[in-house]
Amino acid sequence: MFALTRYASVRRALRDWETFSSAHGVMMNEDMNQVLRGNTLCSDGDAHDVLRRVLNRPLRPVALKQLTDGITRQAEELAERLVARRSFDATTDLACHLPVTVVSELVGLPDEGREKMLVWATEMFNCFGPKNDRNVSAFPVLEQMVDYATTQAVRGKLKPGSWAEALHDAADRGDVPSEVLPVMMIDYMGPSLDTTIFAITSGVWLFAQHPDQWDLLPEDPSLIPGAMNEVLRLEAPVQGFSRFAVTDYDMDGVTIPAGARTICFYGAANRDEREYPDPDRFDVRRDARSQLAFGTGPHRCVGTSLARLEMTALFTALARRVRRFEVGTADRALNNILRGFTRLETTVA
Template identity: 65%
Template sequence: MQNGSLIDSAPWSNYDPYSDDALLNPWPGYRELRNAGPAVWLPEYEMFALARYESVRRALEDWETFPSRYGVMMNDDMNEVLRGNTLCTDGPEHSALRNVLIRPLMPRALRDARERITAEAGSVVDRLVAQGTFDAASELANHLPVTVVSELIGLPEAGRERMLEWAEEMFNCFGPMNDRTTHSFPVLKEMMAYATNEAVPGRVKPGSWAEGIHDAVERGEVPAEACPVMMIDYMGPSLDTTIFAISSAVYLFATNPDQWDLVREDPRLMASAMSEVLRMESPIQDFSRYVARDVDIDGVVLPAGSRAIVFYGSGNRDERKFPDPDRFDVRRCPGDHLAFGAGPHACVGMNLARMEMLALFTALAERVQRFEILEAEPVLHNILRGFRTLRVTVS
């Protein structure tokens, strides 16, 4: 039960972060929320907004006050659908699931994949540079997740062609119950049916990540009923988030050619540049957290039973943390950005995402002097940020 007096005493804002205009250009609204306070009540959604870097990081790291077991989405229906998956558990239960998922994603385990990813990156970049003009969103950004990562996951071929749409629509269902969310739920049901009925022993690829989940069930490490939602842990985040990060990187280098010159001149800057891309254009903009007990966030008390939207994208643009935060600077080295989250629920696939981005842009830096944007259509999405279309010509 929310404490009305505590909510009344908090800063309020009528800003709607899920309007079309806000989703396409969230930065002014994020600044408004950050300036309003460390936690701001949004009456339209009956949730607090945490938009400052320190507020976001605190919520992500303090899982006992801001637990995930009640769901991290902005609507009750989706919180129920994904109940019990890695994203929506805490403590020992979360650790057991996470330990299984992360095994093939640790740097040592990814060593064999690195060679293939590097080779595939070089191959697709050679082909696209030879074309001269291409869609960086569909032809470049999709390539590694679809050709390499989906095979590593090892799901059955039948239905795999739907994975990109499933992943995008799944994340749309994380938002409040608006038109985008309700439109996406039927697609989500299709994804859940595939994970439950097709991603089963005998149908998944031998030696794959998916088979590793079933092996863990056989060893008693995780319960059998967790299998479908654990499959979705691989199917969703391994695809769209990396794809959108790659397309955003192309856009940032195209619109900041001086920064592209810097990484071409000094390849040692590439890792810092990828972190700066993720800080500037976090592929996941926000999740939510339930508030399990009254908590004081820099003078604003969030009552037990309330819910807070945790805006990663805003925290990464907080001028209290990052000087001149709207400037793309490949020498910034923002290793503590929030694009991968923080705390016990930090993204299990971050090593793979970095590997894919580094492979592609290292290959591009060796072959491309300039990107010129011909057409740019951002995706309109409740949670994800990136491009539907990004046609470029390269020289």
């Protein structure tokens, strides 16, 4: 496989879907590319536009307006509770809360599936990677997820008014083919939790290492949305997806031959010194709006506004109450695609 690590090359490939196709899958092994064939993530052109329009409906900024007050309130209550305790795990106690209580409810799976969404998602991302041991041992868990999406994420079992049910409504209207419903369920089940959880924990970790940067936020909360971009730039929760080259392509003097697979490393692109001077420096005043943690081009993350809403609500609530973060034991997640922490012992003052 070819690895694209420069900002300009990654952006060019992600925006040129006619050369760098997603319809042959965006994973790094062909078994997995077969499993998700035809979902939103793994489609191109008109077929992609049709699916994405339906998937995106509840995630548009105008639709999210109705959720803002509830998410803000939950973030404030959570921060109040955890800060009163002084010590907590930034992953399980802090970062998991909004994705697991709010987002999984909105997706609307029956309870048994909701409880398993986190494990399924983590293992699904292991299945996205190259064929290493972690990849191979994740496949049985992925099969459970696909089986569940096919047999349980069905009419009558889904929460009324949920996003998953809206996919069935779209199929009934003929907006999307009904045979893609199970893999479209995975468009919601896979990327909506761990990604945001890892982003939030990485934020706590960065602010613990850089107290001078944290000091700026309580003083001027208008910096918080920009600071979230800087967290995502440095600690991109999704490190890379791949593309399939449809024709020969000259990338900076190297020929990528037709039929080759190319990994777009969002995380590396975000630390390219050609784009971001002194790229390893965490600087909440940097203009990092161009960061690629959500991708770019036709497949840019549909959950961007929701993820930003969750992150901003939490760090705003924390900025009102926390002067300092200190971190103890920090366990990095070992995952083929994701970057973040499974555990981050945190004390606040």
